Amino acid sequence: MSIVTVIPGIEGELDLDTGCINWQGSKFGNGYGRKWLDGKTVLVHRLVLESKIAGFLDSGHFACHTCDNPGCINPEHLVAGSAAENTGQMMGRNRKTPRRKSISGIGKLSIAQLREIQTKYLAGTIKNHLAKEYGVDHDTITKILKANIPHNFTTVSPNFLGEIQDNGCILFQGSKDGQGYGRYFKNGKSKSVTRAILALQLGYELPTSMDACHTCDRPSCINPEHLWAGTRTQNLLDASKKGRTQGKSHPLSNAKLDWEKVREIRQKLAAGERMKDVAEQYSVGRKTIHDIKYHVTWKVEGEEVPVPRMGGSLDRKLTFAQALEIRERIQAGESLAKIAPDFGVCKSVISDIKNNITYKGV
Ligand SMILES: [Zn+2]
Numbered sequence: 317m318s319i320v321t322v323i324p325g326i327e328g329e330l331d332l333d334t335g336c337i338n339w340q341g342s343k344f345g346n347g348y349g350r351k352w353l354d355g356k357t358v359l360v361h362r363l364v365l366e367s368k369i370a371g372f373l374d375s376g377h378f379a380c381h382t383c384d385n386p387g388c389i390n391p392e393h394l395v396a397g398s399a400a401e402n403t404g405q406m407m408g409r410n411r412k413t414p415r416r417k418s419i420s421g422i423g424k425l426s427i428a429q430l431r432e433i434q435t436k437y438l439a440g441t442i443k444n445h446l447a448k449e450y451g452v453d454h455d456t457i458t459k460i461l462k463a464n465i466p467h468n469f470t471t472v473s474p475n476f477l478g479e480i481q482d483n484g485c486i487l488f489q490g491s492k493d494g495q496g497y498g499r500y501f502k503n504g505k506s507k508s509v510t511r512a513i514l515a516l517q518l519g520y521e522l523p524t525s526m527d528a529c530h531t532c533d534r535p536s537c538i539n540p541e542h543l544w545a546g547t548r549t550q551n552l553l554d555a556s557k558k559g560r561t562q563g564k565s566h567p568l569s570n571a572k573l574d575w576e577k578v579r580e581i582r583q584k585l586a587a588g589e590r591m592k593d594v595a596e597q598y599s600v601g602r603k604t605i606h607d608i609k610y611h612v613t614w615k616v617e618g619e620e621v622p623v624p625r626m627g628g629s630l631d632r633k634l635t636f637a638q639a640l641e642i643r644e645r646i647q648a649g650e651s652l653a654k655i656a657p658d659f660g661v662c663k664s665v666i667s668d669i670k671n672n673i674t675y676k677g678v
């Protein structure tokens with residue numbers, strides 16, 4: 317019998333056949349070694365793994381046995397793994413179970429709670445107690461213990477399942493609409509996931525005139541920090557700035573062009589290049605460039621295009637952002653005569669904005 321010290325204060329008996337170092341102290345019912353430390357019971361093999369992998373205990377990962385011997389505390393037989401890998405191993409299943417994108421039996425529970433249940437079970441809490449504590453039935457607990465919860469899955473309040481990406485986005489794992497926005501059912505109605513999350517963040521329901529906008533430009537992202545409440549127009553401005561559109565290209569648009577080219581064209585026109593020259597550069601007709609310039613084609617869905625005045629030529633003198641500012645100033649009570657010179661336009665332009673003749677919806 318040879319007793320070896322694994323880390324100071326933690327010893328076990330070395331099994332020369334298997335190389336396992338068996339903990340000789342007290343154990344949980346499931347065979348894991350336990351130790352009283354700093355006023356609480358800890359799993360010995362987890363302490364051992366922390367000595368091998370600094371920060372492991374805080375990582376939320378499980379200490380898994382490659383030797384399938386729960387009482388073993390040989391650091392060489394321990395690896396950090398996901399809860400599911402460990403649970404799978406405990407239940408004698410193949411540890412390399414492919415990760416699933418959905419989790420059965422999730423019910424009303426958050427991912428954090430599912431992980432808690434798995435952890436508590438591993439720490440010795442029996443299924444009946446877990447069922448009572450979490451208000452679910454025994455079968456659900458069994459399902460949860462078998463559930464494969466990828467380590468990068470999380471729940472975003474009020475309980476939407478998401479997968480954390482390297483860039484911080486959390487992609488919704490439930491059903492989505494055609495544009496990739498998450499949808500869920502509440503009282504028989506299909507609702508927007510992002511609006512629900514934002515409402516919780518803000519503490520009030522977004523009015524229908526407001527959108528839940530993404531700073532990250534990923535419709536399925538549900539990271540509350542990537543969401544902001546914007547007016548519909550701000551959302552469209554944002555979309556147009558980023559070149560994102562909710563639909564595909566306009567049916568009238570020329571197939572030779574794509575959004576990247578269209579943005580380039582608009583930049584060139586804004587910089588003063590002539591429509592004729594730009595048309596030549598892109599081998600398209602002048603009408604095509606004209607329509608792009610005035611957002612007749614390649615417009616963001618729902619975008620309001622200024623309607624030309626009778627007999628007048630259509631020329632947008634102001635950007636949407638400027639129109640928005642003008643509207644705000646009008647609402648704040650400034651006179652049209654005072655606003656117009658600030659934007660280098662005549663009073664009628666401001667008046668048209670005020671009367672929703674142009675820049676509708678801004
Ligand atoms: Zn071992």
Ligand SMILES: [Zn+2]
Nearest residue numbers: 485532537542
């Ligand atoms: Zn995001």
